[in-house]
Amino acid sequence: MPEPAVLVLASSERAPGCARRFLGERFREMEIADDYAGRIVVTELVTNSYKHVGFGHIVVRIFREERSGLVRIEVWDQGVGLPVVRPADDQAVSGRGLPLVSALVQEWGVRPLLEEGKVVWVRYAP
């Protein structure tokens, strides 16, 4: 598998924009023209890390899986809490991000790490 390029961000309100720019560069390098879903996904996952963890670093990795040809986007943060899909609630003003992400991708998941934090990942065909 090719070495995935990595972006290390401070957890701040600037992180989602930096992650979008990084995704644009990575997609150009990989010669993938359509970055629409990728931009939404990386924005939502990095915003979640900033909003729901709010300290430390956020690490973004974007690469193409050699076997499947699918693009993989991974966002690591230092928080111990895990993402949960909230039950649909007509009155809620938040809780839509992860359902939106899951609708855009083939598969997504969370990998808690023994060392620290967790990785939220998606794989999809752009």
Ligand SMILES: Nc1ncnc2c1ncn2[C@@H]1O[C@H](COP(=O)(O)OP(=O)(O)OP(=O)(O)O)[C@@H](O)[C@H]1O
């Ligand atoms: N990186 C994360 N670390 C810890 N908890 C998370 C993380 N991402 C999501 N969560 C938890 O999962 C819940 C659902 O996330 P989701 O993105 O669907 O909704 P939201 O971020 O609360 O609102 P919205 O995305 O609509 O602005 C969050 O409210 C939060 O409790």
Ligand SMILES: [Mg+2]
């Ligand atoms: Mg969210």
